[in-house]
Amino acid sequence: MSDKRVLIVGGGLAGLAAAMKACELGLEVDIFSMVHVKRSHSVCAQGGINGAVNTKGEGDSPYIHFVDTVKGGDFLADQPPVLSMCEAAPAVINLMDRLGVTFNRTPEGLLDFRRFGGTLHHRTAFAGASTGQQLLYGLDEQVRRWEAQGKVRKFENWEFTRLILDSEGKAVGIVAQDLTTMEFKSFPGFAVVLATGGPGLMFGKTTNSTINFGSATAAAYKQGVWYGNPEMVQIHPTGIPGSDKLRLISESARGEGGRVWVPRNKGDKRAWNEIPPAERYYFLEERYPLYGNLVPRDIASREIALICTKEGLGIGGRNAVYLDLTHRSEEYLLKKLGAILDIYEKFRGVDPKKVPMEIYPAYHYSMGGLYAGYEADATGRLLKDSPQNQMTNIPGVYAVGEADHQYHGANRLGANSLMSCIFAGLVTGESVAALAKNSKTAEAPSSLLESECKREDETYKKLLAQDGAENPFVIHKELGDAMSAFCLIERHNDELVKLQGMVDSYAERLKKASSLDKSGSGNMSAVFLRQLDGMITMAKAVVDAALLRDECRGAHSKPAFDNPAPSKETPIEDPAWTAYYEKFLAQTQTWLKTTVAKYDPSKSHPTIEYKDVDTRHLSPEPRDYTGVGKKAWKKFMDNRKATGAAA
Amino acid sequence: MSTTVEVRIKRQDSPNAPAYWTEFSIAYEEGMNVISLLQAIRRDPKDKSGKSVAPVTWESSCLEEVCGACTMVINGNVRQACTALVDKLEQPIQLEPMSKFPVERDLRVNRQRIFDNLKKVNGWVEIDGYHDQGPGPRQDPNDQTTTYKYSECMSCGCCMEVCPQFTTLNDFMGAAVLGQARLFNMHPTGAMQMGPRLDAVTSEGGIQDCGLAQQCVKACPKHIPLVEAIGQLQRDITINKVFGALKK
Numbered sequence: 001m002s003d004k005r006v007l008i009v010g011g012g013l014a015g016l017a018a019a020m021k022a023c024e025l026g027l028e029v030d031i032f033s034m035v036h037v038k039r040s041h042s043v044c045a046q047g048g049i050n051g052a053v054n055t056k057g058e059g060d061s062p063y064i065h066f067v068d069t070v071k072g073g074d075f076l077a078d079q080p081p082v083l084s085m086c087e088a089a090p091a092v093i094n095l096m097d098r099l100g101v102t103f104n105r106t107p108e109g110l111l112d113f114r115r116f117g118g119t120l121h122h123r124t125a126f127a128g129a130s131t132g133q134q135l136l137y138g139l140d141e142q143v144r145r146w147e148a149q150g151k152v153r154k155f156e157n158w159e160f161t162r163l164i165l166d167s168e169g170k171a172v173g174i175v176a177q178d179l180t181t182m183e184f185k186s187f188p189g190f191a192v193v194l195a196t197g198g199p200g201l202m203f204g205k206t207t208n209s210t211i212n213f214g215s216a217t218a219a220a221y222k223q224g225v226w227y228g229n230p231e232m233v234q235i236h237p238t239g240i241p242g243s244d245k246l247r248l249i250s251e252s253a254r255g256e257g258g259r260v261w262v263p264r265n266k267g268d269k270r271a272w273n274e275i276p277p278a279e280r281y282y283f284l285e286e287r288y289p290l291y292g293n294l295v296p297r298d299i300a301s302r303e304i305a306l307i308c309t310k311e312g313l314g315i316g317g318r319n320a321v322y323l324d325l326t327h328r329s330e331e332y333l334l335k336k337l338g339a340i341l342d343i344y345e346k347f348r349g350v351d352p353k354k355v356p357m358e359i360y361p362a363y364h365y366s367m368g369g370l371y372a373g374y375e376a377d378a379t380g381r382l383l384k385d386s387p388q389n390q391m392t393n394i395p396g397v398y399a400v401g402e403a404d405h406q407y408h409g410a411n412r413l414g415a416n417s418l419m420s421c422i423f424a425g426l427v428t429g430e431s432v433a434a435l436a437k438n439s440k441t442a443e444a445p446s447s448l449l450e451s452e453c454k455r456e457d458e459t460y461k462k463l464l465a466q467d468g469a470e471n472p473f474v475i476h477k478e479l480g481d482a483m484s485a486f487c488l489i490e491r492h493n494d495e496l497v498k499l500q501g502m503v504d505s506y507a508e509r510l511k512k513a514s515s516l517d518k519s520g521s522g523n524m525s526a527v528f529l530r531q532l533d534g535m536i537t538m539a540k541a542v543v544d545a546a547l548l549r550d551e552c553r554g555a556h557s558k559p560a561f562d563n564p565a566p567s568k569e570t571p572i573e574d575p576a577w578t579a580y581y582e583k584f585l586a587q588t589q590t591w592l593k594t595t596v597a598k599y600d601p602s603k604s605h606p607t608i609e610y611k612d613v614d615t616r617h618l619s620p621e622p623r624d625y626t627g628v629g630k631k632a633w634k635k636f637m638d639n640r641k642a643t644g645a646a647a
Numbered sequence: 648m649s650t651t652v653e654v655r656i657k658r659q660d661s662p663n664a665p666a667y668w669t670e671f672s673i674a675y676e677e678g679m680n681v682i683s684l685l686q687a688i689r690r691d692p693k694d695k696s697g698k699s700v701a702p703v704t705w706e707s708s709c710l711e712e713v714c715g716a717c718t719m720v721i722n723g724n725v726r727q728a729c730t731a732l733v734d735k736l737e738q739p740i741q742l743e744p745m746s747k748f749p750v751e752r753d754l755r756v757n758r759q760r761i762f763d764n765l766k767k768v769n770g771w772v773e774i775d776g777y778h779d780q781g782p783g784p785r786q787d788p789n790d791q792t793t794t795y796k797y798s799e800c801m802s803c804g805c806c807m808e809v810c811p812q813f814t815t816l817n818d819f820m821g822a823a824v825l826g827q828a829r830l831f832n833m834h835p836t837g838a839m840q841m842g843p844r845l846d847a848v849t850s851e852g853g854i855q856d857c858g859l860a861q862q863c864v865k866a867c868p869k870h871i872p873l874v875e876a877i878g879q880l881q882r883d884i885t886i887n888k889v890f891g892a893l894k895k
Contacts, residue, residue: 020777021777024776024777035706035708035714035716036716036758036762036802038714038715038762038801038802039708039709039714039715039716039801040708040714041708041709043708043709043711043713043714043801044709044711044713044714091779094779094780094781094782094783095777095779095780097782097783098772098774098780098783098836099771099772099774100771100772100830100831100834100836100837101798102791102794102795102798103791104788104791104795105785105786105787105788105791106788107788108785109785109786109787109788110782110785111782127795127798128795128799130713130799133713133799133801134795134798137798141765141770141771141772142771144762144765144766144770144771145769145771145773147766148766148769156759180662180751180752180757209707209708209709209710209714210707210708210710211708241678242678242680243676243677243678243679243680243683244680244682244683244686244710244729245682245710247710247711248711339713339799343711343712346712346730347680347730347732349732426777471689471690471691471692473686473689473690473702474690477690516689516692516701516702517701517702518701519660519661519701519752520661521660521661521662521751521752522661522704522751522752522753522755523704523752524689524702524704525689525701525702
């Protein structure tokens with residue numbers, strides 16, 4: 001039944017969820033992963049998974065989860081997939097519980113839920129402080145069960161390098177490389193699922209794992225798969241500076257009462273415990289009284305970064321602020337946050353139960369990704385069993401998980417990624433099963449399989465032979481430093497133009513780089529030339545899209561085009577509100593669009609186009625986490641309606 | 648504080664090639680760990696004498712000690728390289744691949760055996776289907792505290808590296824796999840499927856090969872109570888045998 005074989009690239013939450021669902025629906029699956037799937041980047045997710053199970057009697061509902069998600073993403077997400085995800089979320093959490101995930105429990109034995117950023121409800125199920133790891137293990141075990149039954153073959157320590165497309169442009173297989181023997185092989189399959197995670201390493205030291213090159217994404221993109229919203233990348237507000245990577249302190253540290261502060265007086269050199277409460281500036285709590293320390297990630301990141309770089313209030317003048325849990329009892333912290341506090345202590349040598357942590361924002365997640373489509377039903381939800389759900393513009397090629405561009409818009413809410421990965425993975429399993437049923441599946445001609453494999457092998461041999469003076473790992477470090485400096489927390493067009501030139505120069509230098517290692521076994525350096533080429537390719541899409549988007553939206557902050565809300569003390573009758581909302585509506589008209597980057601082999605930069613966002617359920621409104629703007633917005637819209645202006 | 652870090656690395660060019668040692672001298676930076684040493688080497692791949700060498704191959708992923716990938720033998724102790732802080736290590740820092748698994752290249756080994764054994768012991772909870780069946784069984788929060796501990800096992804292989812019974816020549820499944828069998832036996836649904844799992848645990852390479860040297864529990868980076876797991880499994884096996892016999 002080789003024509004019914006699904007090729008899943010990536011064995012994190014999304015890939016494994018797709019695999020187990022596809023197996024249940026009768027398909028056979030090959031999984032490709034650069035590491036044993038149990039070591040995928042999903043393990044890094046700490047805090048939890050969102051679903052409006054409403055066990056705390058707060059009146060939470062999937063619809064409120066939907067509203068929070070769309071609003072949190074600054075309305076840039078297509079709404080049908082988001083609505084379907086939020087409605088399915090409680091069932092997905094129940095499923096993971098049935099699979100044996102060790103979720104924390106209430107005294108009554110029910111699933112426990114905590115609060116996360118961007119919502120006012122306890123909606124986040126969690127397993128200690130390593131929820132991503134626990135969920136991944138749950139799925140890994142299920143896939144192993146199917147493997148034992150012969151339905152799954154795993155190719156671990158293999159790297160995907162190329163899609164095989166037939167003469168009609170349909171996916172009929174892939175080429176992958178064994179990272180020990182360095183041999184290439186073609187694999188036939190009627191559908192290819194790219195569940196390859198985010199492209200974080202283009203930003204150098206980040207919270208991402210060492211496998212998050214984005215090179216699989218780049219390979220597919222170079223073969224014509226569109227890339228949506230490349231400029232939308234998330235900074236996590238609470239990273240721990242490190243020599244090899246930036247580790248993360250989960251948002252759950254704030255969810256469990258963590259308070260962010262700096263000394264109120266510039267240049268205060270005293271130790272933290274010598275600063276009396278009145279001289280501590282809890283700036284998030286003071287500036288956002290409604291959400292306090294739990295404002296969404298983009299806002300928290302910007303506030304933390306700017307209080308250091310613009311206001312000069314960072315601890316000891318450095319780029320660091322306190323994240324303080326010392327007011328909580330050790331017992332409470334051990335129970336709720338044991339694993340993550342352990343990480344901080346292990347890597348910094350300081351006990352965060354006794355001394356406040358020092359944190360600074362770090363690149364964390366890509367909302368953008370390969371352009372994943374969907375088919376909506378009459379009610380504006382995903383049409384069940386449509387083969388179009390999660391399919392890219394190339395027939396038979398699917399994108400799912402952090403590798404896709406759906407669900408999070410311009411900014412992702414904490415604990416929504418684990419849900420989107422598993423939900424979209426399950427949907428993809430259904431989609432490929434529908435594709436297998438509904439269409440004549442293309443058979444890959446063996447001559448094509450052979451020629452594509454040979455092509456990849458020859459390309460690699462050329463890389464291996466490269467012997468220039470440049471070291472690719474040095475180029476990578478420079479790329480990461482430049483991307484982090486000019487394309488992360490704040491973006492300025494003059495800097496982005498400069499950055500474009502820098503990225504182009506890295507591309508040129510890469511041609512003069514050495515493979516460093518001529519060995520035919522476990523060669524990490526020669527493949528790194530390919531991985532770096534992928535990072536540079538995707539960096540161009542990120543920078544170009546960021547340069548073009550002249551507005552602030554979600555994680556994309558371009559101060560020159562900001563439309564700041566009037567201060568929360570401004571009376572709602574003040575004309576400042578009207579001016580603000582008029583500008584907001586104009587900006588929405590121009591920029592509420594999905595960026596679509598298309599690779600153009602004839603040019604060194606992508607073609608950037610824009611597509612309308614599906615906002616059929618919720619009309620865009622300004623994000624407001626102070627609680628004041630709501631009334632002013634209502635008044636403005638009522639006035640507009642009364643005066644007959646089109647809303 | 649010295650300005651360089653001295654490192655000795657045991658290398659191997661391919662699975663069947665002979666092993667050899669290379670010495671490196673790396674510029675010291677504050678907060679370095681073993682991973683950042685290896686990263687520094689590949690940015691300037693020269694040995695101590697200044698001779699160009701191939702960058703070192705090793706396995707890594709999360710660098711937060713939750714994936715298990717970067718496990719190696721550091722100054723004689725098996726552990727994850729990401730949590731091995733240079734300031735806390737005696738120099739020269741000696742890096743070796745794990746010895747109980749076949750070397751693929753340099754510090755990277757093939758730990759497929761762990762995953763094959765997880766398959767052997769039915770390391771999963773079998774459910775009726777992935778459709779919505781409502782909430783799972785209620786569970787005592789105290790039980791969750793225990794199961795969570797076992798479920799932190801990242802299949803790194805530290806417990807196998809230190810186990811005198813686990814060798815390249817036998818089939819012993821090792822403590823981590825037994826710990827996972829215990830985990831699934833504790834789950835309300837997994838407990839219903841205990842029989843076949845216990846059969847696997849007592850088959851060739853199973854629990855009877857454990858010599859109770861208790862080294863596993865000392866080496867586990869997640870402090871999983873592996874000895875307790877083995878004891879509990881033996882109890883489960885006995886009970887299962889007695890009741891199995893009574894049923895006949």
